[in-house]
Amino acid sequence: MKEMAMEGNEASRRRKAIAWIVGIAMVGLMFDGYDLVVYGTVVSTFLRDPTQIGAVDPALAGLLGSYALAGVLVGALVSGAIGDMVGRRRMMITAYAWFSLGMLLTAFTRETGAFGVCRFFTGLGVGALLGTTAAMVSEYAPPGRKNFYNAITYAGVPLGSLTAAGLAILLLDHIGWRGMFMIGALPFVTLLPLSFFKMPESVAWLVSRGRLDEARAIAAQTGIELPAQHAMHAVEEPGASGYRGLFADFLLPTLLIGLMSGTGLILVYSLNTWLPELMLRAGFNAKGSLSFLLVLNGGAVLGPLIAARFADTIGPRVVVAACFLIGTAAILALTLHLPLALLLCIVAFAGVGTSGTQTLIYGLAANYFPTRVRGAAVAWCAGFGRLGGIGGPLIGGLLIAAGLSIQAILLVLAGLALIGAALAMVIPASRHAN
Template sequence: MTSSGQSRQTEGDPDLRRRTITWIVGLALVGLIFDGYDLVVYGTLVPVFLRDPSQLGPVDPAQAGALGSYALVGVLVGALMAGSVADIVGRRKVMLTAYAWFSVGMIATAFTGTAGTFGILRFLTGLGVGALVATTGALVAEFAPPGRKNLCNAVTYSGVPLGSLVAALLAILLLPVIGWRGMLLIGGIPLVTLLPLALVRMPESPAWLMSRGRVAEAEQAALRCGIPLAEIASRPSPATAPATDGRPGFGGLFRDYLVPTVLLGLMSAVGLVLVYALNTWLPELMGRAGFSTSGSLSFLLVLNGGAVVGALLASRLADRFGPKKIVAASFGIGAVAIALMTVDLPLAVLLAFVAVVGLGTSGTQILIYGFVATYYRTNVRSAGVAWCAGFGRLGGVGGPLVGGLMVASGLALDSIFYVLAALAVAGVVLTWLVPGTHRGVPRRGERQDASTAAAN
């Protein structure tokens, strides 16, 4: 091999790396589109279940909230399980299993006939959804080039609100035609499309291989993906790192990052209360405010459209100024916009505020995942993202329940929005309390990846 060829392998191939990250982000994005569709399609079906007892039997608002939460309990369990597993067996295997699992779960749920069976299958489907959400951020962060990690994660996790947007749009267009069972069957499409493609085009992370001491495999994988060898060599592995750096998974996460991990989990929980309270109950709330069924679903469409656009723009700022400041600002903007929804405004202005609410809720959650994925070292990164996604799902579980209880209690519409605005303010406070990552004295036992440090 010529010296120029050796240099090209050692320094990486920018074109090959660009193609690799495009495939990875593309596949991960599509997976999270169906992930978001899976979790949010239920919100578009709630009015059907409340008004038509022939579907699942009589369903009241409190029970509807509980049914919405079963899937999120599954997400919590699946995410926490996947965090440790992905740091041990690899990101790729967990993601491929998750694609198959939640697709089969959606198909099975479409054939249920009782509320009890529906809830059980929603829980089981949630296991696959949680595993996917918990693993995706770690994989993307490990392939993304320095200085683009928050952007790549924002593009990827925008799949969740994009899936929500697709669910709302398809509900407007197709729900009267294909019914709620057809809406759930759509969620099984990845089984015959995304999964086969990912089997061929999704590689294992060289950084994860290096963190497991599989140096030769890591170097070969890096060369195949166009990643400079120096980039993965700078990352500590059990073979090269001191014992205080090498503990993988949740053990290393809670030993070396206890305070920030608790705060990041609470941030995610607050964010997901907002995300799922609004995605589950916004159509019903706007319907009670006097809007038609299709009109109230349009608010859900605008909410998630605002989340996607806002998060992509904010992620560029996060790469430049650091994610902490941008996440705090996004929570704050969301609080103001939610409070302003109580004002009597023209429809166009109200829709604009709903789009900003999307940035301050689902958009903020996208930014949080990017924050977490670039915060931790390699051998605890998947556990960190899993903790954020899993513990945060306590908020996701609470969101539909809190919304259902507020609606069932007859609480005024303005009061409901004020409660949600107060939660967004709590998110601002929690974000500012997270310790600085890499620009001060490192925490005990912490030695950060060079690429992670560059991203923060």
């Protein structure tokens, strides 16, 4: 009976620790999603009102949208270079403080140059967070459910996007674009102190660095079991860590996952930046066009939670490819003249096949590689992929500025989704996930 009680207490501690880690990580990513969409909710204001930050045309709007993504690229890649050395917890806490400050500074800018600099600064923190979160969650999630727990965590991105779109509909006319960016600074006084007290370091990471005493202490606090091969002795994983080990030992899958992530993020950022403007040009009013963002990101929340169950069973590569194909079909269907209700349903499926697919890609990257290079792998996926994120707003802006029809723009995006499916299918099967 005593042993059963001890096992029950350990299981309770484990559930509580995982709940805190996943909950904090998901809320943190909600603000990444908020940052993703908040610019899309205010870009039409900038295009039509030069008194805000100066004159902005579609090409400049696309460029401004890309500054934050350039920051994400740099922040994610830098976090990958040092995250496997300094730890998951330290990187995540630093990221929360960094991007909160960036959002606050952005709210006080008055010209396009300063706006762009502040968006880049914010992106550095967002990138560091994206480059670390999946690694932390994967190292605490129970075996056989790692993709599912990552899907729950990364559902925070579209939830944050939903929040941004919803708040824009309700509050933009009252608080203006500056108020929208001030909301993005809330983690500084909420999430940051909570994570400091409630988020432990990764046990698996501590073990991989040979810091077994610290790993045992946290394992005792959280109920997380030490890896069996390290239970008695501190033995570091063989092979180099960080980017050196990633590119030396896993070059082909690393390149393919990076290209796939970049393709997915072109779709994510193109649609989240330009969908409201496209819908305005299609004849919908301002609030009606923002509602498409709500539906797009609603699909991105629910779809991956279902798809992740299959990913844990049959493997994430096939599921990612299938979701890209869903995105292809949905974007193609948007070129048709359809009733509004059906159009909204299709937009939801487009959310599954774009932002939802990206959620699964992060889970694939986190679970494909061993602990010694996992942080670098997730950072590479988030960082290199942001080349596509940078290109998304730019491509959308250039296509609109070139006078292409809405149908032609959507055909381009559907072709990119098809390329993403092909890349997913040629990634070699993993023999190293843990």
